[in-house]
Amino acid sequence: MSLLDIQPRINKEWTLFLDRDGVINVETPGTYVTTWEEFVFCDGVLEALRSLNELFGNIVIVTNQRGVGRGIMSLDTLIDIHHKMMDDINIAGGRVNKIYACTAVSDEDHNRKPNPGMAMQAREDFSEIDFRRSVMVGNSMSDMEFGKHLSMHTVFLTSKHDPYPLPHDLIDEQFDSLLMWTKSLHTPEVVG
Numbered sequence: 001m002s003l004l005d006i007q008p009r010i011n012k013e014w015t016l017f018l019d020r021d022g023v024i025n026v027e028t029p030g031t032y033v034t035t036w037e038e039f040v041f042c043d044g045v046l047e048a049l050r051s052l053n054e055l056f057g058n059i060v061i062v063t064n065q066r067g068v069g070r071g072i073m074s075l076d077t078l079i080d081i082h083h084k085m086m087d088d089i090n091i092a093g094g095r096v097n098k099i100y101a102c103t104a105v106s107d108e109d110h111n112r113k114p115n116p117g118m119a120m121q122a123r124e125d126f127s128e129i130d131f132r133r134s135v136m137v138g139n140s141m142s143d144m145e146f147g148k149h150l151s152m153h154t155v156f157l158t159s160k161h162d163p164y165p166l167p168h169d170l171i172d173e174q175f176d177s178l179l180m181w182t183k184s185l186h187t188p189e190v191v192g
Contacts, residue, residue, distance in 0.1 A: 015059070015130075016056040
């Protein structure tokens with residue numbers, strides 16, 4: 001099976017859902033990004049977001065941020081990090097329409113991935129969102145579960161886990177980085 005068999009035909013009717021840590025910024029497992037000075041964009045992510053801006057109608061970030069709920073960082077600090085991140089993305093020619101962050105500690109919270117709450121919030125804000133015309137890109141199985149439970153196309157990034165054998169029930173595609181996946185979307189179709 002080639003990439004052309006599994007990649008959706010993306011256009012402006014599609015929505016891109018992105019996890020943050022390990023997708024947008026470098027993730028250090030076991031710790032949190034608690035200040036803007038600790039926030040480091042993943043290699044190529046600004047280039048990728050510039051390119052994805054041309055493809056998707058809506059681009060949203062859905063991120064679990066339990067560090068706020070645990071008191072490791074304040075909500076104001078998280079908001080500040082996100083404002084500065086969005087500024088840098090916009091300056092580079094990219095776009096994120098909105099960020100949804102779940103700060104709850106409990107896995108049972110409706111908004112904590114893999115639960116669907118943040119996707120439902122996004123659809124309330126952007127009524128044109130069709131989950132069957134959406135892609136979820138993340139680097140954890142909870143991201144993949146979140147996407148598949150809502151019938152999204154899922155892209156797993158191997159930024160903190162080894163690749164999984166494909167085919168996989170929760171993963172449609174997997175790549176090393178957001179940039180590598182983005183480049184695959186621009187691969188010309190092979191005829192013959």
